[in-house]
Amino acid sequence: MSTIHDFLRGTIDKGEIPSATYIIGTSAQILEKGTLGQLGQGRAAVREDTLYDLASVTKPIVALAAMKLLQNGQIALDDTVATYLDEYRNTTKSDITIYQLLTHTSKIYGCVPLYKTAHTKEELLEAIVDMPDREKNDVLYSSQGIIVLGCIIEKICGKPLDQVLKEMIFEPLAMNTTMFNPPERLFGNIASTEYCQWRQRMIIGEVHDENAVVLGGVCGHAGLFSNIFDLAKLCVAMLTAKTARGDSFLSPAVCKLMTQNHTADLNLARGLGWQAKDKHGSPAGDLFSETSYGHTGFTGTSVWIDPSRDLYAVLLTNRVHPSRANEHIFKIRRKFHNLAVILSESQAIG
Known part of the structure; x- marks a missing residue:
């Protein structure tokens, strides 16, 4: 052996x-x-x-879809979440960029057990919008930030995330x-x-x-x-x-x-x-x-x-x-x- x-x-x-x-x-x-x-x-x-x-090995695979969109000219790293998600407009999180989501440097906290109070998909996504902002500009690993990224990808592609990954990544790579x-x-x-x-x-x-x-x-x-x-x-x-x-x-x-x-x-x-x-x-x-x-x-x-x-x-x-x-x-x-x-x-x- x-x-x-x-x-x-x-x-x-x-x-x-x-x-x-x-x-x-x-x-x-x-x-x-x-x-x-x-x-x-x-x-x-x-x-x-x-x-x-x-x-969380899911995260870089989802990020690959974002990079494919970047390569195709469909997004830019300095685009804000409010550009794509209406619920973030006129909020303190409206200026968060895709770059910040990808590098875990946004104002969105991570590792928050939202499931304890949010019982539906809609409630959980709303809870992310309503979370208090963090003030530091350092790296803070944020699953919630990548959840938001997934929502942006779905909005751009007009398809559920699983279908996007299948077409963009899984099928081309077999x-x-x-x-x-x-x-x-x-x-x-x-x-x-x-x-x-x-x-x-x-x-x-x-x-x-x-x-x-x-x-x-x-x-x-x-x-x-x-x-x-x-x-x-x-x-x-x-x-x-x-x-x-x-x-x-x-x-x-x-x-x-x-x-x-x-x-x-x-x-x-x-x-x-x-x-x-x-x-x-x-x-x-x-x-x-x-x-x-x-x-x-x-x-x-x-x-x-x-x-x-x-x-x-x-x-x-x-x-x-x-x-x-x-x-x-x-x-x-x-x-x-x-x-x-x-x-x-x-x-x-x-």
């Missing part, structure tokens, strides 16, 4: 995560892939095509098993997440994020389910700017704009929809280059891409199963990414 497989097996044996699927590769080939553990307590073993709740709200027939190969006290049941095949539940499972900040193969296709597209057919996916200029660090002088490193690599404590570990970028998800998922090394690493776990009271994933991710770089260097030497 490989060093990476042995490492992840050890984390499962110690009860730090219940399962993992992973894939590491370059724009030209897969270097290593593997599966370990069970879908959930008392369930079958995970497979290479097992679907995981991506949680990401055929990436979706919101997977049908029940697929539940037998979807990793369990958490026993949800709010819903009073173990969650399998439903979005884990509670705000996303109120939004119907289709929204900008969370809700996508996918597997390692589809996410590898996404990574290769980011490394090559090409679709599955070899057509242009993103122009080199737009790809560079999206993935560079836009907040180098602030508290956290952010691209446009992506996390850039922080100097200290990055989930990408110590060996991924300073130009690398990626995103993590609360459920235990992550995607990281290093254009300098022509390398990507995808790790999908359901670390919140059976409970979110488990923070081992932070050190696991860093070690996994360090081992991914070591693997790529050994392959290059070999």
